[in-house]
Amino acid sequence: MAGFLADNYQKLLERIDKAKYRSGRTGEEITLIAVTKGITPEVIKEAYSLGIKNFGENRVQEVMPKMELLPPSLSWHFIGHLQSNKVKYVLPYFNLIHSLDRISLAEEINRRAGEQDKVVDVLVQVNIAEEETKFGISTGEVEGLIKTAAQKFPYIKIKGLMTIAPYWEDPESTRPVFRELKNLSLSIKVPGVELKELSMGMTNDFEVAVEEGATMIRVGTALFK
Template sequence: MQDNLLKIVDKIKEAQVKSGRQEDTITLIAVTKGVAPEKIKEAVSIGINNFGENRVQEVIPKIEILPDKLTWHFIGHLQSNKVKEVLPRFSLIHSLDRLSLAKEIQIRSEKSSRITEALVQVNVAEEKSKFGLSVNEVEGFIEMVVEKFPNIKITGLMTIAPYVEDPQEVRTIFRELKNLSCKIKVPGVELKELSMGMSSDYEVAVEEGATMVRIGTALFG
């Protein structure tokens, strides 16, 4: 795993240099779907402390036996009835995509006197099989969340690009999300995080402005 990590880090650095982003910090989120706790502990031992999961029931037993210092990101589609289990365990929700979910997050956050950070999921490619708002819905959605749900802090955007053999084919998807983050102007909201790029396309995502990449297979095998 150490060799895999070194290769990923080198490729991220190369992508940063290529795009003139040497000074930017890129957060590598290790995706642990289907990964045993022993493998996660190995990842921790080589310096990884950001982990991503998309299944609540799968991750709870893992979190309970892993070090407390880890930062967990919820990266999958979040059902409203799972919010109560997600909020105490995850630092950032990457998949805020509807007002009904925002309402439940607000209720649970208010009860526990916390501010919940979230990214808005955008279905840039408009794939029917994927969740997320369309590009032209995002600004209005953020305005409504800010107005109605004070315990939610939106800190950026997330997208999942279509799987393709050549990652260059999805460059425009990442570029469009970056452009969208720059265009949206909602008072009090800074869209500083762009969660985009996975094992097959993270280099292109970094070149186009990703601040967070979600990597599973390339790291764990």
């Protein structure tokens, strides 16, 4: 597996570098989040040994047993829909939550984080394409949520925005979605909040996302399959 994984990783880095070059971003850092749903701890260790440090999961009950078998130096990203009753389980394990999409969830994260006296880094998930099958706040509600969080929830630090583009056979079709998220991040001005992170792009469309300003991409299949 190690040789296969190393080969996939090298190809992935080359594709990222080419996308950065095409868009004039050669000096910028892109965080690769390896999506490990269904991936064993042994394979995750191999990925870590290759230099991958950021890993993404969308189910807390799946990742908790894995974490017990893995080095504590891994950085974990929660990338799935987060139910309020799961917040207490997520906070101790994850370094960044990518899926804040409602005030009630922000309130629960803030409450639980306050009990632990820790500030939680989050991204606001935006449903740019307004798909009924996807979670995320609408574009018109993003600034209001961020303002409320900044004013009322001291244990939450909003670091940026996240979106999941619709799946199209031609990745080029996703470009307007990623461009809109980038433009949205530039248009929102809330005191004390810097939207530096843009989590967008997966196996099928990450190159377009990088060209449009992604700072984080979430890739599973291109790495592990």
